[in-house]
Amino acid sequence: MTHRHLLAGQVALVTGAGRGIGRSAALALAQAGAAVVLASRSADELHSVADEIKHQDGKALAIPIDVSDASQVDYLLVLTLRAFGQIDILVNNAALVQPLGKVWETSPAAWQKLIAVNVIGPYLCARAVLPQMLERGSGRIINLSSAAAELNLEGASAYNASKAALERFSGTLAVEVKHTGIVVTTFRPGLVDTPMQADIRRTPAHLFPKVTIWEKYQQEGQLRPPTEAAQAIVWLASHFAQDCNGQLFEMSDPVFQQQVNTDLGV
Numbered sequence: 001m002t003h004r005h006l007l008a009g010q011v012a013l014v015t016g017a018g019r020g021i022g023r024s025a026a027l028a029l030a031q032a033g034a035a036v037v038l039a040s041r042s043a044d045e046l047h048s049v050a051d052e053i054k055h056q057d058g059k060a061l062a063i064p065i066d067v068s069d070a071s072q073v074d075y076l077l078v079l080t081l082r083a084f085g086q087i088d089i090l091v092n093n094a095a096l097v098q099p100l101g102k103v104w105e106t107s108p109a110a111w112q113k114l115i116a117v118n119v120i121g122p123y124l125c126a127r128a129v130l131p132q133m134l135e136r137g138s139g140r141i142i143n144l145s146s147a148a149a150e151l152n153l154e155g156a157s158a159y160n161a162s163k164a165a166l167e168r169f170s171g172t173l174a175v176e177v178k179h180t181g182i183v184v185t186t187f188r189p190g191l192v193d194t195p196m197q198a199d200i201r202r203t204p205a206h207l208f209p210k211v212t213i214w215e216k217y218q219q220e221g222q223l224r225p226p227t228e229a230a231q232a233i234v235w236l237a238s239h240f241a242q243d244c245n246g247q248l249f250e251m252s253d254p255v256f257q258q259q260v261n262t263d264l265g266v
Contacts, residue, residue, distance in 0.1 A: 008033035016094030018045025020194030024230035030058035067121030092122035118162035137181040174246030189229035
């Protein structure tokens with residue numbers, strides 16, 4: 001089976017698909033043969049990615065929504081099933097990094113919005129796709145996390161808390177779907193050259209004291225291209241990950257990198 005036909009006949013839903021890792025993942029999943037549903041709040045970005053997929057003879061549907069809104073996620077599900085009849089792969093990628101700043105200096109509304117997108121969003125999307133996955137006895141749910149889940153990174157309380165919560169959610173969900181044919185994995189892509197990274201670098205040092213380290217990562221070329229994370233997501237979405245339910249994968253793990261490259265022929 002070639003990489004191009006690895007996911008033939010499957011339907012993938014990618015959140016935060018307009019830019020960064022989400023965009024690259026959507027393109028890579030389409031190149032592997034999946035029909036791709038693109039979700040995020042930016043309609044222009046989504047339609048641009050959808051057009052790029054279609055120009056490569058792929059199937060894509062752009063649906064601008066806010067993943068933290070239950071009614072909008074339900075709408076996303078209805079349109080996806082109407083267009084493609086099923087959802088085989090869910091990539092929970094949508095995330096915010098702001099607000100950055102000490103706890104007493106951050107906006108409660110912004111803090112709550114980040115938690116809503118980074119934690120409630122993956123819950124709502126998983127809850128939406130699971131009934132039809134359970135009925136078919138197969139599916140992949142890939143939750144994108146970060147090493148921030150286990151760091152006490154000054155100025156990033158909301159983001160740190162959200163990724164820690166997401167990993168516990170992901171692990172618990174994996175236990176709940178054990179023996180159903182559904183595979184839930186957690187993926188930490190590491191330092192990737194994305195708009196989110198640029199946003200962090202623009203943050204004033206008094207709000208995020210470690211900003212100089214992020215600037216150094218970029219200056220020294222330590223940021224990975226999003227295409228690397230995208231290939232890992234294709235691997236996690238495929239039959240190669242069929243025995244990986246409940247596992248956490250990190251792009252920084254050379255063994256995992258080699259496995260992805262070998263299996264996909266990268």
